[in-house]
Amino acid sequence: MSARDTVLASVRRSLGVTGREAPRRSAADDRLSRHPRGIIPKRGKLPEKQRIKLFCNQVEDAHGTIEQLASPEQVPAAVAAYLRSKNLPMSVRRGSDPRLEAIPWQSEPTLEVLLGRSDGNELASVSHALGAVAESGTLVLASGPDNPTTLNFLPDHHIVVVDADDIAGDYETVWDAVRDRFAGKLPRMINWITGPSRSADIEQTHLLGAHGPRSVHVLVIGKP
Amino acid sequence: MSVQLTSPQFKGNARRALADPQLQKALGNVGQNFVEKRRQVAAKLPEFDALCDAARDLKDHTLAHLDLYLEAYERRVTEQGGKVHWAVTSAEACHVVLDICKRVGAKNVTKGKSMISEEIGLNDFLAANGISPVETDLGEYIIQLRHEPPSHIIAPAVHLNKEQIEADFRRAHQSLPPGRNLEAPTALLAEARSVLREKFLAADVGITGANFLIAETGSSVIVTNEGNGDLTQTLPKVHIVLASIEKIVPTLEDVSTLLRLLARSATGQEMTAYTSFSTGPRRSGDPDGPGEYHVVILDNGRSAMLGGQFREMLRCIRCGACMNHCPVYHAVGGHAYGWVYPGPMGAVLTPALVGIDKAGHLPNASTFCGRCEEICPVRIPLPKLMRHWREREFERHLAPAAARWGLGIWAYFVRRPRLYRLVTRIAMRTLSLLGSRRGRLKWLPLARGWTRHRDFPAPEGHTFQSRWKRRARYMP
Numbered sequence: 001m002s003a004r005d006t007v008l009a010s011v012r013r014s015l016g017v018t019g020r021e022a023p024r025r026s027a028a029d030d031r032l033s034r035h036p037r038g039i040i041p042k043r044g045k046l047p048e049k050q051r052i053k054l055f056c057n058q059v060e061d062a063h064g065t066i067e068q069l070a071s072p073e074q075v076p077a078a079v080a081a082y083l084r085s086k087n088l089p090m091s092v093r094r095g096s097d098p099r100l101e102a103i104p105w106q107s108e109p110t111l112e113v114l115l116g117r118s119d120g121n122e123l124a125s126v127s128h129a130l131g132a133v134a135e136s137g138t139l140v141l142a143s144g145p146d147n148p149t150t151l152n153f154l155p156d157h158h159i160v161v162v163d164a165d166d167i168a169g170d171y172e173t174v175w176d177a178v179r180d181r182f183a184g185k186l187p188r189m190i191n192w193i194t195g196p197s198r199s200a201d202i203e204q205t206h207l208l209g210a211h212g213p214r215s216v217h218v219l220v221i222g223k224p
Numbered sequence: 225m226s227v228q229l230t231s232p233q234f235k236g237n238a239r240r241a242l243a244d245p246q247l248q249k250a251l252g253n254v255g256q257n258f259v260e261k262r263r264q265v266a267a268k269l270p271e272f273d274a275l276c277d278a279a280r281d282l283k284d285h286t287l288a289h290l291d292l293y294l295e296a297y298e299r300r301v302t303e304q305g306g307k308v309h310w311a312v313t314s315a316e317a318c319h320v321v322l323d324i325c326k327r328v329g330a331k332n333v334t335k336g337k338s339m340i341s342e343e344i345g346l347n348d349f350l351a352a353n354g355i356s357p358v359e360t361d362l363g364e365y366i367i368q369l370r371h372e373p374p375s376h377i378i379a380p381a382v383h384l385n386k387e388q389i390e391a392d393f394r395r396a397h398q399s400l401p402p403g404r405n406l407e408a409p410t411a412l413l414a415e416a417r418s419v420l421r422e423k424f425l426a427a428d429v430g431i432t433g434a435n436f437l438i439a440e441t442g443s444s445v446i447v448t449n450e451g452n453g454d455l456t457q458t459l460p461k462v463h464i465v466l467a468s469i470e471k472i473v474p475t476l477e478d479v480s481t482l483l484r485l486l487a488r489s490a491t492g493q494e495m496t497a498y499t500s501f502s503t504g505p506r507r508s509g510d511p512d513g514p515g516e517y518h519v520v521i522l523d524n525g526r527s528a529m530l531g532g533q534f535r536e537m538l539r540c541i542r543c544g545a546c547m548n549h550c551p552v553y554h555a556v557g558g559h560a561y562g563w564v565y566p567g568p569m570g571a572v573l574t575p576a577l578v579g580i581d582k583a584g585h586l587p588n589a590s591t592f593c594g595r596c597e598e599i600c601p602v603r604i605p606l607p608k609l610m611r612h613w614r615e616r617e618f619e620r621h622l623a624p625a626a627a628r629w630g631l632g633i634w635a636y637f638v639r640r641p642r643l644y645r646l647v648t649r650i651a652m653r654t655l656s657l658l659g660s661r662r663g664r665l666k667w668l669p670l671a672r673g674w675t676r677h678r679d680f681p682a683p684e685g686h687t688f689q690s691r692w693k694r695r696a697r698y699m700p
Contacts, residue, residue: 024289
C-alpha cells in the first residue's frame with residue numbers, strides 16, 4: 001500500500017467513513033464550488049470614501065507610507081520625489097505590466113527605469129497591485145510574465161501603484177476579482193503585502209527591514 | 225525520532241529553567257508584549273469572538289471531510305504541475321526531501337520557518353546526508369547557530385537576550401571585522417540580512433512550511449513578517465513545502481476567516497507583513513519562481529487523533545497564543561517541555577505524537593487556570609484535553625506512585641461517605657487548631673512541596689459539606 005493510501009485509509013478509519021458516501025461528497029463539493037463567505041467585519045463594508053481613508057490609515061499603521069495622486073501621469077514625478085526624499089539614486093526597476101507601461105515615464109528624464117526581474121542589485125522597484133484591502137491596509141499583487149515576484153522582495157524600497165477603484169473593503173471581494181480575472185485559477189503567486197519587512201526576533205524589539213524591503217510606499221491613483 | 229526528546233525529564237528541565245537568570249529575563253518579554261498586543265488588537269475588532277466561533281466550525285467541517293479535501297487538494301496541485309508526496313512517518317518525509325535534493329544535485333538549501341521540519345528532525349537528517357540547510361527566519365537562524373530547538377512556535381529565539389545573540393554572531397561570522405559594533409539590535413539585524421542575502425541568492429532548493437493548504441486552488445500559504453519564507457520559495461530552482469494533513473482548508477474565503485485570526489492571536493498584528501499564496505511551479509513566460517513545486521504531506525499520528533478524544537487539537541492553527549498566556553510557560557519557557565511543541569498546545573499534542581509514556585509530565589504541568597482555552601482562536605478546550613491525558617496516564621498505570629497512592633486513599637474514603645465526613649471533619653478541626661494563631665501553616669505532612677516555598681492557608685474549622693448543610697437550612 002502506498003503512503004498516500006495508508007494515510008487516506010487511516011483518516012477514513014478514524015472518521016468511520018468509506019469516502020464514497022454521497023452526502024459527504026456533496027457537502028465538500030458544494031463548499032468548494034460555492035465557496036461561501038464567512039463573517040465580514042463591519043469595517044470591511046464601508047462606503048467608498050471612508051474605505052479609501054481606512055486603507056490609507058491602515059497602511060500607515062503597518063509602517064507603510066501612502067500618497068494619493070489624481071492620475072497615472074503623476075506617477076513618475078511622485079516616484080522621483082520619493083527617491084530624492086530617501087536619498088536614493090534616480091533608478092527603479094519595474095515589470096512590463098500594461099498599467100505600468102501606460103505611465104509616461106519619460107516625463108521625468110533623470111529617472112532611469114529598468115525592466116524585468118530583480119537580481120538583488122537594485123535599491124528600488126515599482127509594482128502595480130491587482131487590488132487592495134482596506135480592512136488591514138493590505139496590497140494584493142499577482143505574479144505573471146509582466147509582474148516578477150522578485151521585485152516585491154529583493155529591493156530595499158518597494159513602490160506600489162494601486163487604482164483607487166481596486167481598493168476593496170475586504171479580502172473576499174478581491175478573491176472574486178482574482179477568480180474573474182484568472183478564470184477560477186490562481187496565478188503562480190499571490191502576495192498580500194501589509195507594510196515593510198520586519199522582525200521582532202531579538203528580544204521582541206520591533207525592527208523594520210528584515211529580509212525584504214525596508215520601506216513600502218503606496219501610490220493611490222484617482223479620487224484624491 | 226531524530227529530535228532529541230527530553231519531555232520525560234520535564235521536572236529537572238523546569239527546575240533548571242527556574243534557576244536560569246538569562247532565561248528568566250528573556251521570558252519577561254513574552255508576558256508583556258504578546259499578551260498586551262493581542263488584547264488591544266482583538267478589542268479593535270468587534271467581530272473577533274464571532275470569527276473564533278466561525279473558525280471553530282469551519283475547522284470542524286474540514287476535519288469531518290478531511291479525506292475528501294485532501295484528495296481535492298492533491299488534484300489541484302497536480303493539475304498545475306506540482307507534485308504531492310505523502311508521508312506516514314517522519315522518516316518517510318525526510319527521505320522524500322533528501323531524494324529531491326539529491327536528484328537536482330542541491331548544494332545550497334535555504335529554509336523558511338517550519339514546525340513540521342522541527343518535528344521530523346529534517347536539518348539533522350539532511351546534515352547526516354551531506355546537505356547543510358540554512359535557516360533564514362532570524363529567530364531560526366539564531367537557534368541553528370546555537371544547535372538548539374525552538375523554544376516557541378512563532379518566536380523560536382524568545383529565550384535569548386541580545387548579548388547572547390551578539391556572541392553567536394561573532395562566533396559564526398568570523399570573516400567580518402572583529403571590532404565591529406553589534407550592540408544595537410538593528411546592527412544584529414543588518415548583519416543577518418547581509419549574511420543571509422547571499423544564501424538566498426545561492427540556493428538551489430528552498431524548503432518552507434505552510435500555514436494553510438487550500439483545497440479549492442491547490443495553493444500553499446505562508447505568513448511571514450521578515451519576507452524570508454517568500455525569498456526561500458521564489459529564488460531557488462525547486463520549492464518544497466512541508467505540511468501536515470490538518471493544514472487543509474477548503475476555500476479562499478475560509479482561509480481569509482482564519483487569517484483574520486492568526487496574526488491577531490499570534491503577534492497582535494492585524495495582518496502579517498507578507499501572506500503568500502503559492503500555486504504550482506513557474507508558468508510559461510514567468511520571469512521568476514521555482515521550476516519545480518513539491519508538497520510533502522505528513523501524517524505522523526494525526527489521522528489516528530482524528531478518531532479519538534483529541535480530534536479538537538487538530539483545529540490548531542499554531543498561533544502560539546496559548547503559550548503566550550500560560551503561567552507555566554512564562555515560568556519555565558519552551559525548552560523545558562522537551563520536544564518541538566511547548567505550552568498548552570504542546571502539552572496536548574506531544575503525548576499524541578510521541579506517547580503519553582514519554583510525555584506524561586506535560587499535561588500535568590498545568591494549573592488549569594483556563595486562559596489558554598479562553599484566548600484560543602479556534603476554541604480548543606485545552607484544559608479538558610490535558611485532563612483526558614491525565615486519565616489515560618492513570619488508566620495505563622503511568623502516573624507516579626505517590627499520585628496513585630494518594631488517589632487510591634482518597635477513593636477509599638469517598639466511597640464511604642460517612643467515614644469521609646468524619647475524617648475530613650477531624651482533619652479540618654485539627655488543621656484549624658494548629659494554624660489558629662497565624663491563620664496559616666508553616667509545615668504540613670505530605671505537602672512539603674508546597675510549604676517549602678510558602679505557607680499553607682489554614683482551614684477555618686468546618687468542612688465544605690457542613691457549611692453547605694448549614695446554608696441549606698436558611699434557604700426557603
